[in-house]
Amino acid sequence: MRTLLLPLALSLISACGYSQGKYAEDMIDITCERLAECDMLDFFGGTEESCQSYQSSVYEGAEGDEDTCPNYDPKAARDCADGWEELTCTELQGGQLPAACDEVCTAGSGS
Numbered sequence: 001m002r003t004l005l006l007p008l009a010l011s012l013i014s015a016c017g018y019s020q021g022k023y024a025e026d027m028i029d030i031t032c033e034r035l036a037e038c039d040m041l042d043f044f045g046g047t048e049e050s051c052q053s054y055q056s057s058v059y060e061g062a063e064g065d066e067d068t069c070p071n072y073d074p075k076a077a078r079d080c081a082d083g084w085e086e087l088t089c090t091e092l093q094g095g096q097l098p099a100a101c102d103e104v105c106t107a108g109s110g111s
Helices: 002-016 020-037 048-058 074-086 089-093 099-103
Strands: none
Touching: 020 048, 020 074, 020 089, 074 099
């Protein structure tokens, strides 16, 4: 039983420690890498560098700006990043993105 709890505890600790800044950095890299692997960089001028520049502007302010991400969920962020790494090109081309990504930055209760 103890050996089963250790991986669970480690995954919870790592998810809770997943900062907005780290999430933004990871998503910039993961997104552009996956799009490059799937030959989907046309929107970004065809280069991974232009994709990263664009993605940086999308995630600008994610490092603690509460207006950008009012209710940051580190577990959803980790699940989102992991889900992006597992996407197939067919899924990506079909617009099937990880559901967890919709839960990373939720609107405040007053929205």
